[in-house]
Amino acid sequence: MIKANGLTKRYGDKTVVNHLTFTVEPGAVTGFLGPNGAGKSTTMRMILGLDAPTAGHVTVGDRAYAAHPAPLHEVGALLEARAVHPGRSAHHHLMALAHTHGIARSRVAHVLDLTGLTDVAGDRVKGFSLGMGQRLGIAAALLGDPATVILDEPVNGLDPEGVLWIRNLLKSLAAEGRTVFVSSHLMSEMALTAERLIIIGRGRLLAETTVADFVRDSGVAAMKVVSPEAGRLAQLLAGPGVEITPGANTGTNTGTSPDELDVRGVDGEYIGRIAAAHGVPVYELTPRTASLEQAFMDLTRDEVEYQAGSATHNAVTETATATGAAA
Incomplete structure (x- = not known):
């Protein structure tokens, strides 16, 4: 479970995230929505300890991300698919991550197969398309078999088959009881994938609800x-x-x-x-x-x-x- 309480981030006189309080529960795909500049990426970075909040706090599994002794086993995240050394192969990139947590080589092979990258596992990442880079990022997020999965725009660059694949993958992860938190600008895809929604605008919480209730109560039919x-x-x-x-x-x-x-x-x-x-x-x-x-x-x-x-x-x-x- 992800819990944010009064989460705030300021850069000088600009408030990017403004006293956000929400909960992301396990067992459902939760969509994280908001216009450009709403503060979604900054919020995700604070969840993962990459940015320090100006005020408030956020926990994953009842503790701060940095306090987990083996974070890859607790939280799998994809914030930037291109954050990979371009000279490494997909296999070696995942193996480098696996060595930090004592993860078996068989698990690396498993996530490569799960994401459809087995045939290009030996290729250098610099030659990957945007969609292949996304798949590698998702493979890295799932490497530690984490209880919580946080993905920022995971369908970006994927072809229709890839979009269907990630949709089914996210639903299956949630069905296993994991916490799945996904940001996206594709409303049609969120409507098919997410069960719950957290919507922010200009850093403030606008709605925390289910997809069905939000659409029903919107009053825009x-x-x-x-x-x-x-x-x-x-x-x-x-x-x-x-x-x-x-x-x-x-x-x-x-x-x-x-x-x-x-x-x-x-x-x-x-x-x-x-x-x-x-x-x-x-x-x-x-x-x-x-x-x-x-x-x-x-x-x-x-x-x-x-x-x-x-x-x-x-x-x-x-x-x-x-x-x-x-x-």
């Missing part, structure tokens, strides 16, 4: 609306707190072929009443279940350091305005 007068309906529904975007099947609306809208901020009953009151035909009115990505974006909207404009949203607004003007 949309209504799919199909109508031959989608532009007019968008104009009628526009208002504070209402977000309207084109749906997947939107084409050129001629007034006779139906167009699709995604409407957030109002429910189906309200949309139906507005459409009926103004004689707008509606062919379909279906609730869309919120995705993890939608829920995450809604929660962290004000925590992103660099905000980009939304061309799609502007285009919809301009279309709705033009439609209303023409009417």
Whole structure:
């Protein structure tokens, strides 16, 4: 189990991690999410004793990482896949780590096989692709058969087969009762892999929950609306707190072929009443279940350091305005 209590890290007058308190429990994959600059990597470095906290403390298995007499047997971590001597082979890199803990050569062979690197075990790491480097980093993290696994962006650089492999691996490690803590920017992958979530923004804890509860309680589910007068309906529904975007099947609306809208901020009953009151035909009115990505974006909207404009949203607004003007 990983326990952080009031974890804080400052660099000069900049607070990178701000009084974080959370628990990562064994038996489940816990996703660690946040926008760029949220403090995820710094938090992981503090868990592993690579950065000293300005305040607070964090333990792994009821003690600080540095206090473990054989840390590779307690915690396996991947923070930077390229932190390997480029002139060493994959086999020799793992053997060097194994010698520090008296780990058998057979275990090195096992993790090479587990990560699909057996055929390139004698090759120098400098020739490895990004994906192969990731696999080697994961092999090193699993070398000591640890009770806790901490991985920072483990699917970065992996092909689809590799992504599926790491997903199944993480689930199997959690099923064995291990603590699995994984950061990622890939929301679709976290939705398929993680059971629990810890979400931070600007160094602060935003949510500590399960994936299912977070998505259910996010309040960002949309209504799919199909109508031959989608532009007019968008104009009628526009208002504070209402977000309207084109749906997947939107084409050129001629007034006779139906167009699709995604409407957030109002429910189906309200949309139906507005459409009926103004004689707008509606062919379909279906609730869309919120995705993890939608829920995450809604929660962290004000925590992103660099905000980009939304061309799609502007285009919809301009279309709705033009439609209303023409009417």
